[in-house]
Amino acid sequence: MGGVAWTEEEDHLLKKCIQQYGEGKWHRVPLLAGLNRCRKSCRLRWLNYLRPNIKRGNFAEEEVEMIVKLHKLLGNRWSLIAGRLPGRTANDVKNYWNCHLSKKVNALEADQDGSQLSKDVQIIRPQPRNIGSSSTMKRRNQGESQTDEVLVEQESDITKFDANGKNNMIESQQDMMMYSCLDQQGMFGEFPMDFQLEGFEAMVSGGEGSSNQWNWDDLLLDMDMYNDFSS
DNA sequence: AACTTATCCAACCGCCGCTAC
DNA sequence: AGTAGCGGCGGTTGGATAAGT
Numbered sequence A: 001m002g003g004v005a006w007t008e009e010e011d012h013l014l015k016k017c018i019q020q021y022g023e024g025k026w027h028r029v030p031l032l033a034g035l036n037r038c039r040k041s042c043r044l045r046w047l048n049y050l051r052p053n054i055k056r057g058n059f060a061e062e063e064v065e066m067i068v069k070l071h072k073l074l075g076n077r078w079s080l081i082a083g084r085l086p087g088r089t090a091n092d093v094k095n096y097w098n099c100h101l102s103k104k105v106n107a108l109e110a111d112q113d114g115s116q117l118s119k120d121v122q123i124i125r126p127q128p129r130n131i132g133s134s135s136t137m138k139r140r141n142q143g144e145s146q147t148d149e150v151l152v153e154q155e156s157d158i159t160k161f162d163a164n165g166k167n168n169m170i171e172s173q174q175d176m177m178m179y180s181c182l183d184q185q186g187m188f189g190e191f192p193m194d195f196q197l198e199g200f201e202a203m204v205s206g207g208e209g210s211s212n213q214w215n216w217d218d219l220l221l222d223m224d225m226y227n228d229f230s231s
Numbered sequence B: 001a002a003c004t005t006a007t008c009c010a011a012c013c014g015c016c017g018c019t020a021c
Numbered sequence C: 001a002g003t004a005g006c007g008g009c010g011g012t013t014g015g016a017t018a019a020g021t
Helices: A008-021 A029-033 A039-050 A061-074 A078-083 A090-111 A114-120 A134-143 A163-185 A193-205 A212-230
Strands: none
Touching: A008 A029, A008 A039, A029 A039, A039 A090, A061 A078, A061 A090, A078 A090
């Protein structure tokens, strides 16, 4: 293995600890569980192996299709891809891709005049993780090619708003970003109204999870999948 | 049967973004 | 404004095992 394998006893201790104290606070887990492992090892072991409802064994055909499709849309964003496959972990998906799919897909692309095919693929990289930190955006955009990506402009001057004002600003910025993105993709008019509203409401209200980033990713993904599957 | 090569996958590593101080 | 600490992510490693010769 890549490191020291976990023993049954360690697994038991970790499980017991998570059941007692819940997920999160990983820095405390080694101490609480009495494990001689770092926080990251504990987290990874839980997420990839011990967590309930983890699906093991071969990937079904539908799952493979989904992975290929999502990888086209998202690139190597394994956690997002895994999020669409119930019971599968990001590590599983990544391993499966590296072992089974990457070669197949590459070979296929080579067969079908891959240069043309890869030009058509537009990898969605939702940029604005934090509305307030424009430096993050700059660094990301500098580091990665901007061609063939959906780039989203954002305003930077929001620090002067208080909590209330900031929320309003975030809404309007997300509003702007969504329209900007949809506009650039040239597909704003292609979505049914309820679909647009559902995504937008979920994004603005915070919805599932704690971060706006997830909703933003989710919305973009839904939009693109809608587009992809219906075409 | 013995050896080599390929494949699988759990675990580790380094980096990034966020948050609290 | 700067920084340390944290959670999270993607890339990589390397041992175990299967398949091939």
